[in-house]
Amino acid sequence: MEVHIAWPGREELKARVELDQKNNIVRAELLGIGGPDFIQAVSEFRMKLRGPLSALPLPQGVSAQAIMLRELVLRLKGEWSPPYKDDEICHCRAVPTQVVDLAICTGAHTPREVSDLTAASTACGTCRPDVEAMINYRLKGTP
Ligand code: FES
Structure with a gap:
């Protein structure tokens, strides 16, 4: 493979x-x-x-x-399953999921840091649980 x-x-x-x-x-x-x-x-x-x-x-x-x-x-191992799979994670700010994921992978490990870097979760906040889930998945390896 x-x-x-x-x-x-x-x-x-x-x-x-x-x-x-x-x-x-x-x-x-x-x-x-x-x-x-x-x-x-x-x-x-x-x-x-x-x-x-x-x-x-x-x-x-x-x-x-x-x-x-x-x-x-x-x-x-066939166990890769990120918790959020749509292309855009923050609809208010039109932030692609890939942008949030890359921010997490390269050092933004809190919702605040992700917001500061990407503008995600800086309007209505509806996407914040999804951003938190992505942070937890990337940092712990489990959803
Ligand atoms: S959907 Fe992200 S702030 Fe509203």
Whole structure:
């Protein structure tokens, strides 16, 4: 299977993983494009791409690299399920969901920080629970 995750103008991750019939990783390629910290994190994680897919650890932490690698693991396991899937999350300010998601991934970890960076949730506030759900999902790896 192949997974390609790209944040516009930022990090990018490409993975190709082959599994045997028992879902063991028998071959894996992982390519990261980004800054030195990201490349280092990808290099360290590459060593973990072996053995049973179910035993692949979920990367911990709130750094951009941890968040992207966590998405990779969840996608490989078929468990990637963000809580908000529509293209636009804030209708008052016409803020795309991708813009909010990128803000979270790159350091906006509270609703206030997301609002300051994106203008989401700065009018009626109806979208705020969805923004909070996205923050929780990205930072904890679970909805
Ligand atoms: S829908 Fe986001 S502030 Fe109204």
